Amino acid sequence: MSGAGSRYETPELAGVSHFIEHLPFKGSEKWPTAGAVSEAIEGVGGIMNASTDREVTVFWCKVARPHFRTAFAVLLDMLMNPLLEPEEVEKEREVIQEELRMTYDNPSYRVDLLIDEALWPDQAMGRDVGGTPDTVAAIDQETIREYMMRQYNPANTVVAVAGNVTHEEVVDLLEDTTHDWKPQASMEWEPVSESGPTGPVVKIERRRSDQSHLCLALPGLSLNDPDRYALSLLNVILGDGMSSRLFMDLRETRGLAYDVSSSINHFRDCGSMVVYCGVEPRKTNDAVRAVMHQLDGMRVEAEDRELNKAREYATGRLLLRMEDSRSVASWMGSQELLQEQLCSVEEIVGRLREVTPADISALATRLFQQDQLRLALVGPQGGQKTLTGLLKL
Secondary structure, eight states: BSSGGGGGOOGGGTHHHHHHHHHHGGBSSSSHHHHHHHHHTTTTOOOOOEESSOOOOOEEEEEGGHHHHHHHHHHHHHSSSSSSOOHHHHHHHHHHHHHHHHHHOOHHHHHHHHHHHHHHHHSSGGGGOOHHHHHHHHHHHHHHHHHHHHSSGGGGGGOOOOSSSOOHHHHHHHHHHHHOOOOOOOOOOOOOOOOOOOSEEEEEEEEEOOOOEEEEEOOOOOOTTTTTHHHHHHHHHHHHHHHHHHHHIIIIIIIEEEEEEEEEEEEESOOEEEEEEOOGGGGGHHHHHHHHHHHTTTTTTHEEEHHHHHHHHHHHHHHHHHTTTHHHHHHHHHHHHHHHSSSOOOHHHHHHHOOOHHHHHHHHHHOOOGGOOOOEEEEOOOOHHHHHHHHOO
């Protein structure tokens, strides 16, 4: 994984990181076609893919142990020696623009983009990682090569491997493969600007649909904030899982939504907590009221029983995640790249066990501020003035 993502882009180059993520799969020096790349991994039963976010681009593959060396060589050659042939770049440009159109056509995806714009207006954090059809159309071959050379360098890249391999074996392979790969200064990422509007913000996109899709969000915590463990348990209690407060209230008690949940995101200097639900349009106001009621209720100390249940849920999910080699590699790589340190599973579990009911209520009181509330809606109904009036804590 490399330090490449939308936070490194100017508005004019929005989407270049995501564009580049697609291109190594089109061919490299030793595997010169898209078919050759995919067959090298899929031909032995493996899987490979990539993803781009605001701060990191990840290329990964997973194969059986006998094919580890081949997979390792393919992945490194893709990153270090991509062909980036103009014809393939142009074909992939069209593919990416279709991907963007697909996102815009899906209300549940679109509301995710709107809530980011509401949380972080007029800055990189609030832009679609994929860019826009216009910015993607304007990205040229020279920009692609220059950006990739700057960001995909060994000083800005972490190689993480998990499985039946030794550390020494991986180091030896890296030394053989990357001896000509020279480190250099990377581009700087854009810090978050806190100069947005004060007071609740509502963004509405009207469209004909059978559901209204809602996201209600608040600023959260950064990757290194010591209270992020308390926030993790707060989120479990609030809306992570079928026994959470939001699920039990909006779905089981009120019958307002089929899908309702909350999630948290951590970045280098900021974060967010987002509640999502899809509801029948005429129930939009009732859903917002119910979510606000549950947010307000988090300020009251949870019972020990509820906190212990949340703690076991979070711990169990973490331990299950560590049973998958890809998840282990991602866990190690992202910590090293973004935080320059590695916390063990045992350390994380220990931090979760230290959280008290008072910690959670204090954090909810700190974070859940009325003037920080942001609401995004994609659907056929919902008035700006009415919804803004419902955002009260």
